[in-house]
Amino acid sequence: MPKIYLVRHGQTDWNASLRLQGQEDTPLNDTGRGQASRNGAVLTETLSNHDAFNFVASPLSRTRETMEIIRKALGLSIDGYRTDGVLKEIHFGDWQGHTWDQLREAHPQEIATRFDDPWNTIAPGVGGESFKMLSDRALGWLKSVEQDTVAITHGGIIRCVIGHIEQIAELKIPHIDIPQDRIYAIGETRVELI
Secondary structure (H helix, E strand, O other), X not given: OOOEEEEEOOOEHHHHXXXXXXXXXXXXXXXXXXXXXXXXXXXXXXXXXXXXXXXEEOOOHHHHXXXXXXXXXXXXXOOOOEEOHHHOOOOOHHHOOOEHHHHHHHOHHHHHHHHHOOOOOOOOOOOOOOHHHHHHHHHHHHHHOXXXXXXXXXXXXXXXXXXXXXXXXXXXXXXXXXXXXXEEEEOOXXXXXX
């Protein structure tokens, strides 16, 4: 199995205000840039042959900026990576841009259903996804990785990969905590946080 390092993008203002981003294109804030710098420094110490790695990011600006900060820390050209739409965050449909509190007030039954079964509940609206749909996307990508890779992606994708590798119950996967200032080293049977 190739070495795979998954990194969540740094913080955005929407993360800080607990607003659902999904596939909305929100930029990093200063805290997020600092988190990306920290992860770049860790990868500099961790990867002895980083120039042999494949670098790929979700095409959203928060992941691309995180990637560019990391590549700069590694001494690599900031544009020497590719993007892959498969690595985008879960699409929250009509819920994007709102907080869970706002949604609970406006749509109590829909949100109760989603919290009872986030694995199968599809967010309403164009493009809305369930965690099952996201997991299928994430695991399809994981199976396609053929060389050592650093991927900058989103919390949902990382949750699904961890859930699969560590055989976590489906209903628990959406609740896995994914910090923005750590890196996930993916193994065949476990995930190491660095």
